Amino acid sequence: MPNIVYIADDGYVLPTKVSxxxxxxxxxxxxxxxxxxxxxxxxxxxxxxxxxxxxxxxxLIHDVPQPSDxxxxxxxxxxxxxxxxxxxxxxxxxxxxxxxxxxxxILHPGFLDxxxxxxxxxxxxxxxxxxxxxxxxxxxxxxxxxxxxxxxMYLNFTxxxxxxxxxxxxxxxxRDDIPKTCAEQDALNATFGGKVVFMGLQYNCxxxxxxxxSIEEVLAFFKAxxxxxxxxxxxxxxxxxxxxxxxxxxxxxxxxxxxxxEDYLPILQKYSVASKTLKVESLKREIESLKRKVESLKxxxxxxxxxxxxxxxxxxxxxxxxxxxxxxIAFLKKRIEETDLKIIKTRERNDIxxxxxxxxNLAFxxxxxxxxxxxxxxxxxxxxxxxxxxxxxxLQGELDGCQKALDRKNAEFQALVESRTFKVGQIVLAVPKLxxxxxxxx
Numbered sequence: 001m002p003n004i005v006y007i008a009d010d011g012y013v014l015p016t017k018v019s020x021x022x023x024x025x026x027x028x029x030x031x032x033x034x035x036x037x038x039x040x041x042x043x044x045x046x047x048x049x050x051x052x053x054x055x056x057x058x059x060l061i062h063d064v065p066q067p068s069d070x071x072x073x074x075x076x077x078x079x080x081x082x083x084x085x086x087x088x089x090x091x092x093x094x095x096x097x098x099x100x101x102x103x104x105x106i107l108h109p110g111f112l113d114x115x116x117x118x119x120x121x122x123x124x125x126x127x128x129x130x131x132x133x134x135x136x137x138x139x140x141x142x143x144x145x146x147x148x149x150x151x152x153m154y155l156n157f158t159x160x161x162x163x164x165x166x167x168x169x170x171x172x173x174x175r176d177d178i179p180k181t182c183a184e185q186d187a188l189n190a191t192f193g194g195k196v197v198f199m200g201l202q203y204n205c206x207x208x209x210x211x212x213x214s215i216e217e218v219l220a221f222f223k224a225x226x227x228x229x230x231x232x233x234x235x236x237x238x239x240x241x242x243x244x245x246x247x248x249x250x251x252x253x254x255x256x257x258x259x260x261x262e263d264y265l266p267i268l269q270k271y272s273v274a275s276k277t278l279k280v281e282s283l284k285r286e287i288e289s290l291k292r293k294v295e296s297l298k299x300x301x302x303x304x305x306x307x308x309x310x311x312x313x314x315x316x317x318x319x320x321x322x323x324x325x326x327x328x329i330a331f332l333k334k335r336i337e338e339t340d341l342k343i344i345k346t347r348e349r350n351d352i353x354x355x356x357x358x359x360x361n362l363a364f365x366x367x368x369x370x371x372x373x374x375x376x377x378x379x380x381x382x383x384x385x386x387x388x389x390x391x392x393x394x395l396q397g398e399l400d401g402c403q404k405a406l407d408r409k410n411a412e413f414q415a416l417v418e419s420r421t422f423k424v425g426q427i428v429l430a431v432p433k434l435x436x437x438x439x440x441x442x
Contacts, residue, residue, distance in 0.1 A: 127204035205232035
């Protein structure tokens with residue numbers, strides 16, 4: 001027999017009741033058991049839920065104590081009822097597998113196909129959460145490729161008991177590196193560690209998809225068919241506001257189809273109160289908006305006034321600047337006129353200089369011609385001088401020869417003189433001797 005599990009407290013009886021009625025109306029030929037895990041449920045609400053039992057649908061209510069022992073609750077929005085999801089296998093010890101669904105769901109024909117999914121090696125069969133996977137990827141740090149929504153889970157209680165999932169859940173839940181933006185859902189994803197079987201979009205179609213994404217985006221993300229989106233087996237009102245609170249909620253008309261007549265009036269009263277509340281809140285927002293606009297206008301006027309004063313000061317400064325520039329321009333005009341006169345005089349002097357330059361050029365050309373003639377004369381003279389130099393060189397050669405001959409003659413003469421002088425000396429020395437001899441003889 002298929003087993004379906006809800007978790008409910010006094011605040012969630014109405015949506016849970018409507019969800020169970022959708023099962024009762026859509027499943028008439030299959031016997032199944034609905035287990036309601038009740039947290040501090042009043043006797044009146046217990047009777048309301050128990051009265052939903054039919055020939056083929058058995059309603060079993062299981063009372064449980066507060067589940068938060070050992071958990072460090074850092075977020076006020078995390079309810080005790082939500083935390084019970086990690087302990088369903090111990091609360092229902094006689095079940096091997098069960099389909100857990102949140103109370104804000106509508107189950108259409110076809111959801112029973114979930115019980116044919118093989119979860120022998122997995123903790124659960126689940127459906128991806130498109131919103132979380134597109135907005136956050138922290139789960140990838142835990143080695144997870146995908147992230148599931150915990151509002152619909154076909155749970156393998158046997159494997160959860162064997163692997164101590166409740167204890168692991170507490171350990172993960174108390175870790176600071178798991179953001180827990182979606183309370184127990186984040187911790188369940190970390191606890192299951194990817195040991196899940198992913199089912200199609202039709203088994204947990206969130207209404208928020210319809211308001212946030214186009215149908216093409218959703219079908220592409222889940223690789224689904226249009227029927228899976230337009231006529232899902234399980235429609236999950238996972239967004240706010242909820243259809244039992246505000247009539248403007250997405251797909252409210254579908255949810256109202258399963259509301260019993262006795263609950264219409266209270267719901268309409270809630271809608272009325274909610275509508276009035278919305279109007280009051282809307283008026284408050286409009287008043288606050290008008291106040292902000294008035295303040296903004298005041299600030300704008302003050303800024304405009306300050307801006308105008310600053311602009312006037314800039315205009316006055318510009319006027320003074322213009323006057324100074326006009327004076328400068330007049331002075332520059334005079335300078336320009338003076339400069340023009342100087343230019344005219346300079347041009348006249350230039351013309352005079354041009355005439356002098358032309359005359360000098362003519363004189364320079366005449367000098368060039370004279371220099372050319374002188375160059376020719378000098379060249380001729382250079383030729384004559386060269387001939388004379390050669391003759392002088394020849395004479396110098398002859399003179400050198402004569403000088404050498406003279407030097408030889410002088411040498412010969414000197415030798416001769418020395419020879420003669422020697423002989424004269426001998427004669428002079430011999431004369432006295434001869435005279436002495438003659439004198440002796442005489």
